Amino acid sequence: MPKSPKGKIKWVIGLIAVAVAVFIGFRYWKGKQSALPEGIISGNGRIEAKLVDVAAKEPLRVKQILVNEGDLVKPDQVLVQLDTVTLEANLAEANASVAAAQERLAGAEASIVKQKSEIDLANIEVERAKKLVAQGAGSQRDLDIRTSQLATTQATLAEAEAMLKTSKGQVEVARANAATIQTRIADATLKSPVTGRVLYRLAEPGEVLSPGGPALTLVNLEDVYMEIFLPASEAARLKIGSEARLTVDFEPERSIPGYVSFVSPEAQFTPKQVETKSEREKLMFRVKLQVPKELASRYVERIKTGIRGVGYVKVDPSAAWPVRLQNVISAEAGPP
Numbered sequence: 001m002p003k004s005p006k007g008k009i010k011w012v013i014g015l016i017a018v019a020v021a022v023f024i025g026f027r028y029w030k031g032k033q034s035a036l037p038e039g040i041i042s043g044n045g046r047i048e049a050k051l052v053d054v055a056a057k058e059p060l061r062v063k064q065i066l067v068n069e070g071d072l073v074k075p076d077q078v079l080v081q082l083d084t085v086t087l088e089a090n091l092a093e094a095n096a097s098v099a100a101a102q103e104r105l106a107g108a109e110a111s112i113v114k115q116k117s118e119i120d121l122a123n124i125e126v127e128r129a130k131k132l133v134a135q136g137a138g139s140q141r142d143l144d145i146r147t148s149q150l151a152t153t154q155a156t157l158a159e160a161e162a163m164l165k166t167s168k169g170q171v172e173v174a175r176a177n178a179a180t181i182q183t184r185i186a187d188a189t190l191k192s193p194v195t196g197r198v199l200y201r202l203a204e205p206g207e208v209l210s211p212g213g214p215a216l217t218l219v220n221l222e223d224v225y226m227e228i229f230l231p232a233s234e235a236a237r238l239k240i241g242s243e244a245r246l247t248v249d250f251e252p253e254r255s256i257p258g259y260v261s262f263v264s265p266e267a268q269f270t271p272k273q274v275e276t277k278s279e280r281e282k283l284m285f286r287v288k289l290q291v292p293k294e295l296a297s298r299y300v301e302r303i304k305t306g307i308r309g310v311g312y313v314k315v316d317p318s319a320a321w322p323v324r325l326q327n328v329i330s331a332e333a334g335p336p
Contacts, residue, residue, distance in 0.1 A: 043287070047306065197219045
């Protein structure tokens with residue numbers, strides 16, 4: 001016999017009740033799965049990295065840019081070459097000044113050698129004149145002339161020694177000037193200070209960069225972190241160096257090890273009034289979770305900044321990570 005309308009309604013209501021029960025049970029199970037044990041706290045954040053500008057020290061024209069946005073770069077890799085024609089001309093002039101100063105120094109040294117030789121000869125002649133005067137075979141006038149010549153030669157030596165000192169100073173100044181220009185030429189070759197990726201290309205060949213003007217902006221892929229915000233009551237329990245875990249939304253089943261590297265001393269979100277305890281509990285503090293450099297270096301090809309995720313921190317060192325956070329990416333097991 002066909003079911004009555006009332007029977008059909010009861011059957012539909014029962015089916016709906018079962019579906020609701022299954023849904024509630026699933027939500028309860030998911031909640032239990034995502035619940036954190038005592039001593040572990042979490043906050044939402046995103047993967048970030050330090051930005052580094054590759055900039056000119058002085059106003060020079062861009063000659064060549066060797067990378068594009070998105071390129072991976074290594075430390076000391078040449079990224080930008082600035083035009084150094086003027087500086088190279090200045091260097092040639094400075095090197096010529098060094099050579100001239102060295103010639104003057106050599107002349108001063110030769111003059112001193114000559115003067116010392118003449119002094120030795122003058123001393124001998126004075127002594128000979130003294131003996132002749134003592135023996136009555138020479139005149140006092142001749143002795144006076146020899147003595148005067150000795151004094152003149154000694155004065156000339158003192159002048160030559162002063163000239164030698166000046167020449168040495170001139171050589172040092174000329175060399176320092178040439179070294180400064182050489183350093184300026186070296187600084188015109190802009191190299192990467194970090195392992196990273198080119199985020200922005202801010203200049204093109206032919207442009208003149210201002211002093212400190214950036215040509216490129218890099219993402220330092222060895223300085224990777226996540227910032228989360230925690231209430232005052234939880235942030236106050238954190239210690240620098242506390243163990244942390246990071247997960248990203250597209251791969252929540254794997255976690256990244258980290259540690260607390262910074263806890264802000266100032267609240268980031270502050271209510272207008274903080275006199276009462278309930279209002280003070282609303283204060284939020286910025287916490288930085290740092291990824292170890294050796295781990296970031298190993299996964300440098302895969303790191304993408306801006307990805308959303310969740311950061312977890314131990315406020316109790318004895319707390320155990322839940323099973324879902326124990327599938328940890330390691331520097332030893334990952335891809336190079």
